[in-house]
Amino acid sequence: xxxxxxxxxxxxxxxRETATLKCYPIPRHDTVYWYQQGPxxxxxxxxxxxxxxxxxxxxxxxxxxxxxxxxxxSELNMSSLELGDSALYFCASSxxxxxxxxxxxxxxxxx
Amino acid sequence: xxxxxxPDIHITVSEGASLELRCNYSYGxxxxxxxxxxxxxxxxxxxxxxxxxxxxxxGIKGFEAEFKRSQSSFNLRKPSVHxxxxxxxxxxxxxxxxxxxxxxxxxxxxxx
Numbered sequence: 001x002x003x004x005x006x007x008x009x010x011x012x013x014x015x016r017e018t019a020t021l022k023c024y025p026i027p028r029h030d031t032v033y034w035y036q037q038g039p040x041x042x043x044x045x046x047x048x049x050x051x052x053x054x055x056x057x058x059x060x061x062x063x064x065x066x067x068x069x070x071x072x073x074s075e076l077n078m079s080s081l082e083l084g085d086s087a088l089y090f091c092a093s094s095x096x097x098x099x100x101x102x103x104x105x106x107x108x109x110x111x
Numbered sequence: 112x113x114x115x116x117x118p119d120i121h122i123t124v125s126e127g128a129s130l131e132l133r134c135n136y137s138y139g140x141x142x143x144x145x146x147x148x149x150x151x152x153x154x155x156x157x158x159x160x161x162x163x164x165x166x167x168x169x170g171i172k173g174f175e176a177e178f179k180r181s182q183s184s185f186n187l188r189k190p191s192v193h194x195x196x197x198x199x200x201x202x203x204x205x206x207x208x209x210x211x212x213x214x215x216x217x218x219x220x221x222x223x
Binding site for chain 2: 004031033035041042043044045048055056058088090092094097099100101102103104105107
């Protein structure tokens, strides 16, 4: 079965640079979620979208923004990157009340 | 606010022995509860979920969990652990619109 696809799998950036992470949800899933997982930490919710509209917002820094496009894929845009942004970024998708299915994540390293 | 507590940071179990991972939640109404497993550098895989109904839920890979409202618990169990079960396990509760709040995770180590 198709799963959540995230790209790239790994990304290395320097401080103050920008990054764009992409997420392709499972077909027919209408909700996309973004989570950030720091080293040795639990995943922290950043933001979610339902039918291309922002549905909930968590601990997402102002330097980050996200959107969901007409084909339901989502992008997380990160600017003025800081060392503390180094983490694993997960995208998850769901439909209705069904559980969220997670992608394999993008590992972002800031040098 | 909804929260989840996993009191054990790591647990070591002998291969073939039984396993129980603890999870306590804080939520006013009937919670939606989940267990996810994460192998190093990998994504989160759903093991099982509880929405309502039967308080003993079966999941994949031989795992089960029991919802106990009186104890605010949703402990994960497996009768016989395999070396491939070594991973980090996260308990989670739905909060907000439908987002997940995770516990801090329990790292399971399996000894020969």
